[in-house]
Amino acid sequence: MNFVDQVKITVQAGDGGDGSISFRHEKFIAKGGPDGGDGGDGGDIIFEASANQDTLANFRYKKIIKAENGDRGSFNNRHGKRGKDQIILVPIGTLIYNQDQLLVDLVQNHQREIIAKGGQGGFGNAHFISSTRQAPKFAEKGLKGQKLELKLELKMIADVGLIGLPNVGKSSLISRISQARPKIADYSFTTLKPSLGMLDFRGQAILIADIPGLIAGASSGKGLGFDFLRHIERTKILVHVIDISSSDPFEDYLTIRHELETYQIDLKIKPEIIVLNKVDLLSQTEVERITNDFKKKLKIKTSILKISTQSLFGLDDLKDLIYREVNKVNQLQPKNEIDQETVKVINFDHLSSKISRKFVVSKIADNKFKVIGQDLENLVNKTDFNNSEAINRLHNLLIKRGLVNELKKQGAKDDCLVYLADHKIDFLF
Ligand SMILES: Nc1nc2c(ncn2[C@@H]2O[C@H](COP(=O)(O)OP(=O)(O)OP(=O)(O)O)[C@@H](O)[C@H]2O)c(=O)[nH]1
Numbered sequence: 001m002n003f004v005d006q007v008k009i010t011v012q013a014g015d016g017g018d019g020s021i022s023f024r025h026e027k028f029i030a031k032g033g034p035d036g037g038d039g040g041d042g043g044d045i046i047f048e049a050s051a052n053q054d055t056l057a058n059f060r061y062k063k064i065i066k067a068e069n070g071d072r073g074s075f076n077n078r079h080g081k082r083g084k085d086q087i088i089l090v091p092i093g094t095l096i097y098n099q100d101q102l103l104v105d106l107v108q109n110h111q112r113e114i115i116a117k118g119g120q121g122g123f124g125n126a127h128f129i130s131s132t133r134q135a136p137k138f139a140e141k142g143l144k145g146q147k148l149e150l151k152l153e154l155k156m157i158a159d160v161g162l163i164g165l166p167n168v169g170k171s172s173l174i175s176r177i178s179q180a181r182p183k184i185a186d187y188s189f190t191t192l193k194p195s196l197g198m199l200d201f202r203g204q205a206i207l208i209a210d211i212p213g214l215i216a217g218a219s220s221g222k223g224l225g226f227d228f229l230r231h232i233e234r235t236k237i238l239v240h241v242i243d244i245s246s247s248d249p250f251e252d253y254l255t256i257r258h259e260l261e262t263y264q265i266d267l268k269i270k271p272e273i274i275v276l277n278k279v280d281l282l283s284q285t286e287v288e289r290i291t292n293d294f295k296k297k298l299k300i301k302t303s304i305l306k307i308s309t310q311s312l313f314g315l316d317d318l319k320d321l322i323y324r325e326v327n328k329v330n331q332l333q334p335k336n337e338i339d340q341e342t343v344k345v346i347n348f349d350h351l352s353s354k355i356s357r358k359f360v361v362s363k364i365a366d367n368k369f370k371v372i373g374q375d376l377e378n379l380v381n382k383t384d385f386n387n388s389e390a391i392n393r394l395h396n397l398l399i400k401r402g403l404v405n406e407l408k409k410q411g412a413k414d415d416c417l418v419y420l421a422d423h424k425i426d427f428l429f
């Protein structure tokens, strides 16, 4: 399993379908009333957190993801079909950014968020019939769907983080207590990327992350650890694996603790289980001596377990302790509290469904103006500039919305040039 924890992708919501221009054909009636239907809206881009996903690796090959376009309207007042939404599954713990702004942090299984909105469908000509306009020969164009460049970042939300120096037996441990089968070898930095394993204990699924070995200086970028410290931030408890046969197990312990503290992981609130591994390599008396010495030096009250992933000694006790510690944290931190936190970071300004009619006009040169405002931009984008009736309608709307007045106020003269959305408009008052 490849582990990718940061990717850039482009998402493109569906375009709205164009409205249709059509007139009823009835027997004996030369020209019936307008019956062009509206275009369908484009599909949205929706992200969903899923426990079945554990990496962002798929996105390395799939850089552009699109939702379906809405269909065009057609005769007989037929609405175009709405484009299908595109639902993108990502692992729990995926953060979604647009231009360095956090849009959402998907922390719960099945949590869904709309990230890019499909374009609105355009009105068909039947929509524009009025007492003064019996036979409108124009329709609106559909709006383009939102296109966003996103950065996805995975900060795993595992229950347990396995930490420790390289080569102490973290991967051996996860392969003994879960279904995960990472590479195990007798050298440092065998594990290059975090991987996940599921410990199934007393009917509960406990997610464990095997994190690459940390070394002194990891918090300032040494070794491989730095990139992965952020995963540790989000685990509920830590299992700190130490090689009991090392020359100074307690010093090893302090090295890792120091790195975590420097990275500002609040260790006071993160329970830790200390595991002295490889006890099969030493005599029982040596094991006891080192363990007692360790306990003496360790002034805080932390659980210490002796294990061997080789002989399987102590693994049942460890599973039991992990189970109890994880559930302690779960009780202190009910799920809905996490939800509250999440809601705070969501920033969905770009999806606001209430489109403001405010606009800003700025003079960029003599008789040239730039206009910014979502409502006016939408009106322009819906206009078919090959159709004089559609252009007339746009002109009237721009007068109604107050644009002409504002232009005049700023000294615009007849035949001024107006930049609006992606269009340049020669404006005649
Ligand atoms: N004798 C003995 N050897 C062990 C035990 N646990 C792990 N090992 C050995 O220690 C070496 C390192 O094990 P890994 O599980 O790859 O260690 P790691 O902590 O994941 O190492 P990195 O991924 O490099 O950080 C391997 O040769 C294992 O076979 C144990 O309980 N007893």
Ligand SMILES: [Mg+2]
Residues within 6 Å of the ligand: 170, 171, 172, 182, 183, 184, 190, 191, 212, 213
């Ligand atoms: Mg490893």
